Amino acid sequence: MVGEIISESWATSIGIRTQQCDTLRKVRNRFAHEVEMDFNTDxxxxxxxxxxxxxxxxxxxxxxxxxxxxxxxxxxxxxxPHEVGKRRLTLGEWRSSLASA
Structure with a gap:
């Protein structure tokens, strides 16, 4: 349970878990867990x-x-990966504000 929450928040924070992916997952789960399911279901x-x-x-x-x-x-x-590469941070940007304290 904790691992799943961490994975979800990590995926969200790096931008690979989106509302679009969540909606696709919900549709997929409907088909996986319901016997009578099709795209005409409300x-x-x-x-x-x-x-x-x-x-x-x-x-x-x-x-x-x-x-x-x-x-x-x-x-x-x-x-x-291409989008991340365009926004790559430099070493100095990774420093915590606590590092100078």
Missing amino acids: SVKALCNNLLVPERDKDGDARRKFMSGAMMALTALLNR
Whole structure:
């Protein structure tokens, strides 16, 4: 339990756990834990309507939004190392304010 909380907060702090990923996870869990589940189920449609999708898919059905939202999340995760590299901190920026005390 503690390890899971630490992992979640760590993932959030480095920007790889986002609202988009949480929503995708919730949809996935609905399919994993319910016998009668499809993209026409109201709860799944509601979750998929909260996903960030390209303009062309905003009027699509829940399945289209899920697939498009998953691709956007995957692309963001794959680009993450490049984004982090652009914002790399220098050694001096890592020092704690307590170090000079």
